Amino acid sequence: MKPETGKLQQRLQALQHQYREELAGKISQLEKNWRQFIGQKDRQALDSLLHDAHNLTGSGALYGYHQISTIARELEQLLTDIQKSRKQPGSNKRQSIERCIRTLHLTAQNPVQPATPP
Amino acid sequence: MPQTARINHAQSSTSTTPTLQRLLYIEDEPSIQAIIKLTLEEIGQFTVHGCISGSEAIASGPDFMPDLILLDVMMPGMDGPTTLKALRQLPELASVPVIFMTAKTTSTEIAELKALGAIAVIAKPFDPMTLCDEIKNAWHLQFTK
Numbered sequence: 397m398k399p400e401t402g403k404l405q406q407r408l409q410a411l412q413h414q415y416r417e418e419l420a421g422k423i424s425q426l427e428k429n430w431r432q433f434i435g436q437k438d439r440q441a442l443d444s445l446l447h448d449a450h451n452l453t454g455s456g457a458l459y460g461y462h463q464i465s466t467i468a469r470e471l472e473q474l475l476t477d478i479q480k481s482r483k484q485p486g487s488n489k490r491q492s493i494e495r496c497i498r499t500l501h502l503t504a505q506n507p508v509q510p511a512t513p514p
Numbered sequence: 515m516p517q518t519a520r521i522n523h524a525q526s527s528t529s530t531t532p533t534l535q536r537l538l539y540i541e542d543e544p545s546i547q548a549i550i551k552l553t554l555e556e557i558g559q560f561t562v563h564g565c566i567s568g569s570e571a572i573a574s575g576p577d578f579m580p581d582l583i584l585l586d587v588m589m590p591g592m593d594g595p596t597t598l599k600a601l602r603q604l605p606e607l608a609s610v611p612v613i614f615m616t617a618k619t620t621s622t623e624i625a626e627l628k629a630l631g632a633i634a635v636i637a638k639p640f641d642p643m644t645l646c647d648e649i650k651n652a653w654h655l656q657f658t659k
Contacts, residue, residue: 408642411552419518448591451543454617457639458546465639512530 413492419504422452437484446475452500463503471496476490531603532655534650538580540597541602541615549642560647568597576606582653583607584636587627595630602631607653613652615640634639 409411426448430442435451449472474493478485520603537560541547547564549617554560563578565571569592575583583601587594601607614627617638634652636645 404552407552408549411548412544418545443590447588450588450617451546453636455543455545458549458642459636478568 412459415455415460415461419461419464420501423504425450425502426452426500430493430497433484434484434490442479443474449475450493462505464500467496467499467503473499481512515552531654532581534560534581534653536561536563536580537582537584537649538563538565538571538575538578538610539584540568540571540589540594541584541586542566543586546586546638550645553645554584558649560646567593568592572600573602575601576604579606580610582649583610583612584649585614585632587614587618588590595627597630598630611656613649618656622644624639631639654657 426445429441429445432438433445449468452468453465453472455463455476456468471493472495473490474485478489520591523627537554537558539547539550539554539562541550541564544566547566551562551564554562563574563580565574567589571583585594585597589597592600593615594600599613601610601612613634613636614632615636615638616623616627619635619637627635633656636648636652640648
């Protein structure tokens with residue numbers, strides 16, 4: 397039995413709406429892990445942060461929020477470098493990461509709407 | 515139960531490929547998991563069971579008896595390759611075909627994942643409207659090699 401296209405599109409749109417509603421929370425959680433890592437030198441927080449960035453890269457692209465995905469990918473790369481270096485990040489790297497997080501917040505407040513559901 | 519007995523040998527009228535019906539997918543990100551579930555059920559008409567981690571898949575996968583496993587690569591704790599290694603230790607899942615899903619899609623990375631025994635690697639982000647076709651193509655290909 398072929399799926400009902402209309403019903404499928406409705407469900408996809410509902411997921412997309414839910415994703416948009418949750419996007420700010422995802423970014424806030426990411427920032428929380430960043431503060432934890434920087435403040436407490438908590439390497440577990442770095443692992444969680446990297447995971448958050450990776451997931452945001454993937455889910456942002458999947459749901460059509462390509463700008464979010466691009467920024468998250470940049471963030472993911474910066475964090476991967478820190479993870480590999482096993483050191484606390486220098487000021488340049490911190491500023492780059494802070495900039496990414498700020499941009500994510502701003503973009504999430506007014507994301508470019510995907511043209512069609514995923 | 516012999517491994518081969520679990521494969522659904524209901525034949526299509528035009529090929530000898532066993533029917534693909536039961537899919538186990540392992541994906542830790544809830545919003546991505548939701549799209550996968552919707553796509554597999556509504557477009558693929560598959561019977562699906564989703565797990566958010568490798569350890570959950572080890573615990574519940576054998577009882578589900580999947581025909582195919584869809585496995586995310588980057589997951590916290592047990593990543594995809596580690597999960598695959600653990601699943602292969604379970605008699606019920608030892609020979610179930612696996613497809614990896616990953617954003618890392620250089621030819622070297624794909625080759626490394628296939629060397630672990632995956633029948634295919636699907637790139638992320640995937641297109642929900644064509645995901646099932648990619649899965650079915652990989653499934654059919656392994657029976658026509």
